[in-house]
Amino acid sequence: MELIVSHITKAYGEKTVLEDVSLTFESGGRYRISGPSGRGKTTLLRLILGLEKPQSGTVTGIPDRKAAVFQEDRLCRNLTVMGNLRMVLGRKVPDRAILDTLAELGIEQAANLPASQLSGGMARRAALARAILTDPELLVLDEPFTGLDEEATDRCRRAILSHCPNATLLLVTHHPEDGDKLGIREIINL
Amino acid sequence: MVPDPTRKALRILSVALALVLWQLAALGLHNRLLLVGPIQVALALWRLLGDASTWQAIGFTFQRISLGFLLAFLVALALAAASAASHTVEVLLRPYILAVQSVPVASFIVIALLWLSGEKLGTFISFLMVLPVLYANALQGLKNADPQLLEMARVFRVPLYRRIPGIYLPALAPSLRSGSRVALGMCWKSGVAAEVIAVTSHSIGGMLYDAKVYLEIGDLFAWTVIIVAISACFEKLFLFLLDRVFRALETAW
Known part of the structure; x- marks a missing residue:
């Protein structure tokens, strides 16, 4: 099912961030949303995730199983990495699968560390693990590789491709090569 | 420093x-009828602690006041959760909470005496006096839950029972803890005051009343020391258990 953004306008007070934007995302398609800062890339993602309501226009075709890596890690600081993942995944994903994914991302040693003790790069990867382990139909990635070195970024890209091969993927990044390496051909300029 | x-x-x-x-x-x-010194109070305390009826009164009052506090704690949590979930509930509850906060405790005690026996009065009054404090603190704590984490939970459709340990408890714990500290002191003061006014027999308040009537000023002070000591012990014990429960719940996942 296509994800359709139809004639969306979104303003915060006096400032209009998105004006009459219409887009169509094919199911399973991969898209990079680009544009200068302040042009509404994150706002568009938030509208698609149902976290904001537009002043006018509609978003239809949002799948039930959606996942996101936000600009912030948004981990519960009091819980361990495993606790954070279990909070989202429940008991349906076995420990082994979680640990394997953490190993793919190079943070298996952090599984039992509280999120408050993680380095920036570890927290980023834990947030990505949380998203890809939910087997999403829609995966929204807002600057997912911020603070990661080349090796960690490469691990993350491979994990996204292996865990979510059929998901609709929406990526916001300032690094076009991240999109290229994720096989993204469609670029949406805002 | x-x-x-x-x-x-x-x-x-x-x-x-x-x-x-x-x-x-x-x-x-x-003048021993107006003021006794700390030595006389210590002697009175020693004598009282050797008397079985003292322990009976402590047990009686402790049971009732702690029951009132625990009931208020649970009801406050439930009401705060309902208010946090629905602004309408919060607005509907506001006048009741304000009324309980503003009416003098003595008025409540006298009115409640018409309906309740002296035995139940301590429980009811301590319940009523601490409910607004615990409710306000619990609601404030729930409102302090990290909005970014709540958004994350919304996107991932995390069910409420799994949001509680990671998102709500860390926000709730500090304010509920400080509210409980204030409320624990209040429940003892108001509960014993209710017992004094109701002249509840075999209770701390009843003993305090007797000491006043028979001008046993040493006993009056000694009972006050007992109340302060039990209140402090109960506060320490409750906060210790509260911390343990919060830790256990937070690490449940």
């Missing part, structure tokens, strides 16, 4: 000074 050992020494000095001034005032006044 005053270093810890110095602070401790200053505290001991302050208490010692108060005791000396108290003893001097008692000696100066030389």
Whole structure:
């Protein structure tokens, strides 16, 4: 099912961030949303995730199983990495699968560390693990590789491709090569 | 900043000074019907602690006041959760909470005496007096839940029972803890006041009343020391258990 953004306008007070934007995302398609800062890339993602309501226009075709890596890690600081993942995944994903994914991302040693003790790069990867382990139909990635070195970024890209091969993927990044390496051909300029 | 050992020494000095001034005032006044010194109070306390009826009264009052507090704690949590979930519920509850906060405790005690026996009065009054404090603190805590984490939970469709340990408890714990500390002191003060006014037999309040009627000023002070001590012990025990429960729940996932 296509994800359709139809004639969306979104303003915060006096400032209009998105004006009459219409887009169509094919199911399973991969898209990079680009544009200068302040042009509404994150706002568009938030509208698609149902976290904001537009002043006018509609978003239809949002799948039930959606996942996101936000600009912030948004981990519960009091819980361990495993606790954070279990909070989202429940008991349906076995420990082994979680640990394997953490190993793919190079943070298996952090599984039992509280999120408050993680380095920036570890927290980023834990947030990505949380998203890809939910087997999403829609995966929204807002600057997912911020603070990661080349090796960690490469691990993350491979994990996204292996865990979510059929998901609709929406990526916001300032690094076009991240999109290229994720096989993204469609670029949406805002 | 005053270093810890110095602070401790200053505290001991302050208490010692108060005791000396108290003893001097008692000696100066030389009237046992108006004021007794700390030595007489200590002797009265020693005598009371050796009496089985004292322990019976402590048990009686402790049972009722702690029941009132625990009921208020649970009801406050439930009401705060409902208010946090629905603004309408919060607005509907506001006048009741304000009314309970503003009406003097003595009015409640006298009115409640018309309906309740002295035995139940302590429980009811301590429940009523601490409910608004616990409710306000619990609601504030729930409202402090990290909005970014709540958004994350919305996107991932995390069910409520799994949001509680990671998102709500860390927000709730500090304010519920400080609210409980205030409320624990209040429930003992108001509960014992209710017992005094109702002249509840075999209770701390009843004993306090008897001491006043028979002008046993030493006993009056000794019972006050007992109330303060039990209230402090209950506060420490409750907060210790509360911390343990929060830790256990937070690590449940």
